[in-house]
Amino acid sequence: MALFYFLIIAYHYTTPMQQVEAAEPNWLEQCRQFCAEYGLVTTGDIKKDAEAYLEATKKETLSASLKEILSDSQFEKAETQKHPLLLQQASDFTLPDVEGQPISLASFKNKRPVVLVFYYGYYCSHCVAQLFALEKDLKYFHEMGAEVIAISADTGESTKEKYAKYGKFSFPVLSDTDYRISEAWGVYTRPSDEQAEDLLHGTFVISQAGEVVFANRGQQPFVDNKSLLHWLAELKQQSASQTADASGDAALQNRQD
Known part of the structure; x- marks a missing residue:
């Protein structure tokens, strides 16, 4: 190829x-x-x-309010693909950002959901297109209380060079130079006698509790941000429901006491 x-x-x-x-x-x-x-x-x-x-690719431009986007009754969000980590606790990692500062996935657990993106690298225009799309819609993700994290094998230095030329992203962009984390998340296959090297795009939605609820892997980047927002909204509704159930159980226990 x-x-x-x-x-x-x-x-x-x-x-x-x-x-x-x-x-x-x-x-x-x-x-x-x-x-x-x-x-x-x-x-x-x-x-x-x-x-x-x-x-x-006719990526939808989001311009309405978040409430309008989430209340679109005609919209059908993208379904998750099968993945070994789906409905499991996310595989943790710690990687350096463009300034060399370590960022861990675990640091977001119990604080906020995460949209995790694996892309080929900033050298590839259609690969990094997903990051430009996320930057444009970042206000919606922050309004949902979510963090966006992007990972590639690019070094921090090479990413900073691209920032100087094209502008920086407002979310963490991390370096997985040896593909160790990409491999753990199933988007990279190391070459061997039995198989050829392979690299995929990957997009994951991780709940505040650290559970992977959405996975998409493929040869092309996932640029359907509206679907990601709907997945995050579903997580928010589930969290609110669980909180209400817990409050109801506590109130019932108090009355019984």
Whole structure:
């Protein structure tokens, strides 16, 4: 796949689009047009290419109030995929952020839910597109009391270089340079005699109690932030219901006493 993509990129730079006749495009031109449609043929500006990818994939732009977004009765949130950690306690980690400061998942337990994102790296425009989408909608996640955390194998130094050029993200971006955490979360497979190396995008919703309630892995980033907000709203409703039940049980016990 890497060699095939390299071939398309080489063709893209040696054959400008305006020099290609519209009629009867060859297979390379067809592939180049497909990549261009989805923002996979780079312009050299990662942010611009990321925004092109979001537009091409028809990522919904959220502009209404959070109440309106969550009260949309016609909306069907994305279903979770199967995952070994689903409905289990999240696998903990401690990783450095761009400043080298350690951030642990456990530090958020019993405080707030977490949206955890694994992306390939800032070198990949369509991969980092998910982070740009989350940045745009971050106010909604904070309104839900949730934290967003992103992880890749990029070093903090390389991420800071991209920040200087394209602007920083307002949520923690952590470095998993040896893929140890990515492997534990099932988004990275180390090469061996039995299997080839593999890297996936991963998006997880983790409850305040530390339980994984939503998982999505795949070749493309998950950019449906509206679904993530609905999952967080469901968690909030469950928490409120459990609190009400606990209060009711306590009140009943007091009356019995």
